[in-house]
Amino acid sequence: MAAPSDDVQVLSAFFSMFGLRVLIALEHKGVPYKYIAENIVHKSRRLRQSNPVHKKIPVLLHNGKSICESLIIVQYIDETWPSLDKPSILPKDPYSCAIARFWADFVDKKAYDAGLLIIKSLPGVDREEAVKNFIEVIQTLDTALRDVSKGKPFFGGEHIGLVDVALAPFLCWFEAYETLGEFKIWEGSNCVHLQQWATDVMEYPSVKEALKIAHSDVIVECAYNMRSFYHGD
Amino acid sequence: MAAPSDDVQVLSAFFSMFGLRVLIALEHKGVPYKYIAENIVHKSRRLRQSNPVHKKIPVLLHNGKSICESLIIVQYIDETWPSLDKPSILPKDPYSCAIARFWADFVDKKAYDAGLLIIKSLPGVDREEAVKNFIEVIQTLDTALRDVSKGKPFFGGEHIGLVDVALAPFLCWFEAYETLGEFKIWEGSNCVHLQQWATDVMEYPSVKEALKIAHSDVIVECAYNMRSFYHGD
Numbered sequence: 001m002a003a004p005s006d007d008v009q010v011l012s013a014f015f016s017m018f019g020l021r022v023l024i025a026l027e028h029k030g031v032p033y034k035y036i037a038e039n040i041v042h043k044s045r046r047l048r049q050s051n052p053v054h055k056k057i058p059v060l061l062h063n064g065k066s067i068c069e070s071l072i073i074v075q076y077i078d079e080t081w082p083s084l085d086k087p088s089i090l091p092k093d094p095y096s097c098a099i100a101r102f103w104a105d106f107v108d109k110k111a112y113d114a115g116l117l118i119i120k121s122l123p124g125v126d127r128e129e130a131v132k133n134f135i136e137v138i139q140t141l142d143t144a145l146r147d148v149s150k151g152k153p154f155f156g157g158e159h160i161g162l163v164d165v166a167l168a169p170f171l172c173w174f175e176a177y178e179t180l181g182e183f184k185i186w187e188g189s190n191c192v193h194l195q196q197w198a199t200d201v202m203e204y205p206s207v208k209e210a211l212k213i214a215h216s217d218v219i220v221e222c223a224y225n226m227r228s229f230y231h232g233d
Numbered sequence: 234m235a236a237p238s239d240d241v242q243v244l245s246a247f248f249s250m251f252g253l254r255v256l257i258a259l260e261h262k263g264v265p266y267k268y269i270a271e272n273i274v275h276k277s278r279r280l281r282q283s284n285p286v287h288k289k290i291p292v293l294l295h296n297g298k299s300i301c302e303s304l305i306i307v308q309y310i311d312e313t314w315p316s317l318d319k320p321s322i323l324p325k326d327p328y329s330c331a332i333a334r335f336w337a338d339f340v341d342k343k344a345y346d347a348g349l350l351i352i353k354s355l356p357g358v359d360r361e362e363a364v365k366n367f368i369e370v371i372q373t374l375d376t377a378l379r380d381v382s383k384g385k386p387f388f389g390g391e392h393i394g395l396v397d398v399a400l401a402p403f404l405c406w407f408e409a410y411e412t413l414g415e416f417k418i419w420e421g422s423n424c425v426h427l428q429q430w431a432t433d434v435m436e437y438p439s440v441k442e443a444l445k446i447a448h449s450d451v452i453v454e455c456a457y458n459m460r461s462f463y464h465g466d
Contacts, residue, residue, distance in 0.1 A: 053339065053373065065328060072334045079327035094312035095298060101305045106286065140286065 008033040009061040011047055013040055014213040015222045017112070018070035019058035020169035023210035025077040025089060028160065035213075071104055074165055086159045103144050103155065104166040110137050115173055118181040119223050120230045131181050135189050141167070142191035149193075153200045160204055168201045172214040176223035241266040242294040244280055246273055247446040248455045250345070251303035252291035253402035256443035258307045258322060261393065262314040268446075304337055307398055319392045336377050336388065337399040343370050348406055351414040352456050353463045364414050368422045374400070375424035382426075386433045393437055401434045405447040409456035 008026065010033055012019030026033045038047050038057050050059045050066040060067045060076065067076050078089040091097050114137040117130040148155050148163070155163035174185055186195050201207050227233075241259065243266055245252025259266045271280050271290050283292045283299040293300045293309065300309050311322040324330050347370040350363040381388050381396070388396035407418055419428050434440050460466075 053335075062328075067328070067331045067335075069335055069338055072331050072338065075334070076327050076331040079330065094309050095295075095300070097312065098300045098305050098309040101308070102286075102300075102302055105302055105305065 005063075006031070007061070007063050009036055010034070011036050011038045011050065011059040011061070012057045013038055014215070015172075015219050016040075016057055017169035017173060020172065020210060020214055021070045021165050022058045022060055022073050022077070023213075024160075024165050024168060024207050025074045027206035027210045028086075028089065028165070029077055029081040029083060031077070031081050071108065071162075071166060074162065078162075087156070087161075089156070089160075089162050089165060091156075091161065099148060100155070100162040103141075103148065103163040106140070106144075107163070107166045107170065111141070111167070111170055115170070115177055118177045119226050121181065122231070123182075127181065131183050134177065134181070134185075138185065138189055138191050138194060142189075142194040145193045145197055149197075153197065154204075155197075160201065160207065164197075164201055164204075164207075168204075168207050169211065169214065171198055171202060172211055172216060172219055173223070174198075175216040176220045179220050180223050180227060238296075239264070240294070240296050242269055243267070244269050244271045244283065244292040244294070245290045246271055247448070248405075248452050249273075249290055250402035250406060253405065253443060253447055254303045254398050255291045255293055255306050255310070256446075257393075257398050257401060257440050258310040260439035260443045261319075261322065261398070262310060262316060264310070264314050304341065304395070304399060307395065311395075320389070320394075322389070322393075322395050322398060324389075324394065332381060333388070333395040336374075336381065336396040339373070339377075340396070340399045340403065344374070344400070344403055348403070348410055351410045352459050354414065355464070356415075360414065364416050367410065367414070367418075371418065371422055371424050371427060375422075375427040378426045378430055382430075386430065387437075388430075393434065393440065397430075397434055397437075397440075401437075401440050402444065402447065404431055404435060405444055405449060405452055406456070407431075408449040409453045412453050413456050413460060 008031055010019065010022050010026070012022065012035065014037065023035065038044055040057060043055055047057065047059065048055050050061060051068045054068060056068070058070055058073060060073045062080070067073050074089060082088065090100060114130075114134040118134055121127040121130040145155060149157065152158050154160050155167070160168070178185055202211070241264055243252065243255050243259070245255065245268065247270065256268065271277055273290060276288055280290065280292065281288050283294060284301045287301060289301070291303055291306060293306045295313070300306050307322060315321065323333060347363075347367040351367055354360040354363040378388060382390065385391050387393050388400070393401070411418055435444070
């Protein structure tokens with residue numbers, strides 16, 4: 001439980017899948033926090049000072065100390081505020097922990113870029129390649145979920161764990177990927193486990209609470225703006 | 234201490250800065266291991282089966298279970314084999330732990346690529362840019378070391394920690410960067426802390442033992458081959 005004197009602030013943006021991870025973890029731990037919306041184009045002095053190396057959101061400010069990089073922040077939250085009524089976000093067993101870190105890292109290395117490729121893609125071969133790559137990433141995650149969860153609803157088991165926290169915000173971008181990529185993610189991808197997970201995780205209380213700021217229709221607009229930006233329109 | 238029945242194998246290559254991290258961590262913990270040299274062009278069935286997602290070295294095989302991605306492996310080693318006579322590789326305090334993870338992640342995201350840019354670069358503007366970028370990365374690490382170590386020799390303090398383990402193998406490539414980039418890393422970069430660290434860390438027993446397979450002159454040759462490969466020679 002956070003001490004009453006704890007000052008917890010999150011510098012982020014409603015559309016940031018990395019920032020939303022931090023909110024999920026804080027909600028999961030029941031830590032009260034102040035959400036501070038940052039402009040990622042015109043970066044505030046606060047953002048530049050609290051993350052001088054990368055100058056990127058999200059940043060967690062805990063009693064004035066800044067922690068950067070979303071997966072590092074999530075682990076910090078997990079270690080700083082022990083769970084009372086549910087398992088920790090990272091499993092205690094070192095091997096399970098390594099497996100969770102591996103898949104969270106996979107989301108960072110493959111899933112984010114796969115989505116970005118779709119947003120940048122124009123109709124034609126590029127688009128086809130981007131959609132094919134995206135489906136492969138989703139299928140890899142579907143297999144991972146099947147192997148890791150062993151029949152339980154989440155990567156973390158009965159409760160959400162690191163991979164669920166890392167991946168759930170990705171779902172907020174699915175409408176944007178489908179709209180801009182002109183395809184349907186679940187049709188033909190045969191990802192039955194991941195599709196059920198997507199339904200379940202969006203109903204998980206801390207995820208639902210954290211992601212309520214991430215409106216899909218506004219994110220679709222953001223994605224169109226990103227595409228224009230990339231193509232210099 | 235590893236149990237006598239522990240079977241520990243590392244799939245790696247002598248020039249892999251990621252693989253060398255794993256050897257340093259095992260040496261540091263006094264865990265006996267078998268080093269298995271992998272061919273990264275003609276990948277063995279063993280490598281493809283033990284890291285089916287990325288098919289990359291290093292892989293740690295511990296009693297038949299595979300763990301992939303170097304920083305994840307190092308954390309696994311730290312959590313699996315507690316240190317008896319020295320501090321753990323990751324600090325116990327969550328904030329110090331987050332800072333260590335941040336800088337190890339920085340090495341992965343910036344330092345490796347900065348080196349690769351030099352290897353790929355041909356004389357001219359590209360080369361100048363690559364060298365400038367490399368020096369900036371080194372200077373950022375110099376400042377980080379000054380701030381984190383607080384006058385002690387290593388990022389980890391009196392003993393090596395996660396950032397030292399992550400960064401030390403990078404030094405094995407310095408001769409290659411200097412030769413192919415036609416510049417001197419320490420001249421003009423004014424990185425007095427990092428330069429002293431480089432001397433100290435190479436003398437640290439577990440680092441010295443692990444890195445003895447990484448001969449700089451052979452790595453220079455590897456770097457020339459990489460350049461030829463990139464430019465299609």
